[in-house]
Amino acid sequence: MKKFNIAIDGPAGAGKSTIARLVADNLGFIYVDTGAMYRAVTWKIIQSGIRLDDEQEMIELAKQSEIRLLPGEQGQLVFIDGKDVTSDIRSAEVTGNVSQVAQVAGIRKVLVAKQKEMAASKGVVMDGRDIGSTVLPDAEVKVFLTASVSIRAERRFKELKDAGRTGISLEQLERDIAARDKMDQERETSPLVRAEGAVLLDTTEMTIPEVVESILSLCREHAGGGK
Numbered sequence: 001m002k003k004f005n006i007a008i009d010g011p012a013g014a015g016k017s018t019i020a021r022l023v024a025d026n027l028g029f030i031y032v033d034t035g036a037m038y039r040a041v042t043w044k045i046i047q048s049g050i051r052l053d054d055e056q057e058m059i060e061l062a063k064q065s066e067i068r069l070l071p072g073e074q075g076q077l078v079f080i081d082g083k084d085v086t087s088d089i090r091s092a093e094v095t096g097n098v099s100q101v102a103q104v105a106g107i108r109k110v111l112v113a114k115q116k117e118m119a120a121s122k123g124v125v126m127d128g129r130d131i132g133s134t135v136l137p138d139a140e141v142k143v144f145l146t147a148s149v150s151i152r153a154e155r156r157f158k159e160l161k162d163a164g165r166t167g168i169s170l171e172q173l174e175r176d177i178a179a180r181d182k183m184d185q186e187r188e189t190s191p192l193v194r195a196e197g198a199v200l201l202d203t204t205e206m207t208i209p210e211v212v213e214s215i216l217s218l219c220r221e222h223a224g225g226g227k
Helices: 016-027 034-048 055-064 092-102 105-119 131-135 149-162 170-186 208-223
Strands: 006-009 030-033 067-072 075-080 124-128 141-146 199-202
Touching: 006 016, 006 131, 006 208, 016 030, 016 034, 016 075, 016 124, 016 208, 030 034, 030 067, 030 075, 030 105, 034 055, 034 067, 034 075, 034 092, 034 105, 034 124, 055 105, 067 105, 092 105, 092 170, 105 124, 105 131, 124 131, 131 141, 141 208, 149 170, 199 208
Parallel strands: 006 124, 006 141, 030 124, 141 199
Antiparallel strands: 067 075
């Protein structure tokens, strides 16, 4: 199959990362988790002691940071300045602050440039909140994944529980996800929207294999000249 780019967008907890990774594995494409990039920068900001209202310092830090995403046996590995932060960036502190960091236009500009560079040679599956609308507007296949807040909270709760992180309740997760949806949709720079031409997939009642197959079907349609 000729290489092309796939953009998968959607709100927090919609299963974008899991789905995108499986689609990439199936096609032999490269998976790029853009959310992990924002989390890595957020982690470094927190570790550096920079205040979250000091936008200029945060932007400079993002510019100076080297972020690498590498495939691992259990999923994508995330490195910032050579340090493996794959687990660190999933902490409650990072989760609670990443949307605020991601709202900073200068940080988004820095990371979007990195993401565009990663996708320049095609054969990339990229997920996030502004991939089809801003990062890869010319992606050949665009998908917008969504699900109810309660289902997304349940999925995230199970994910955290399986990882041994049980410090947050299901009810708190629901509130956090709803609040993050609002923040992502209302931010001035690259808000969460369904990109033009993106196929809407509501995964509330779908299994992971069903979602993956739906996206692979879109890819086969594109490869066959149907789009």
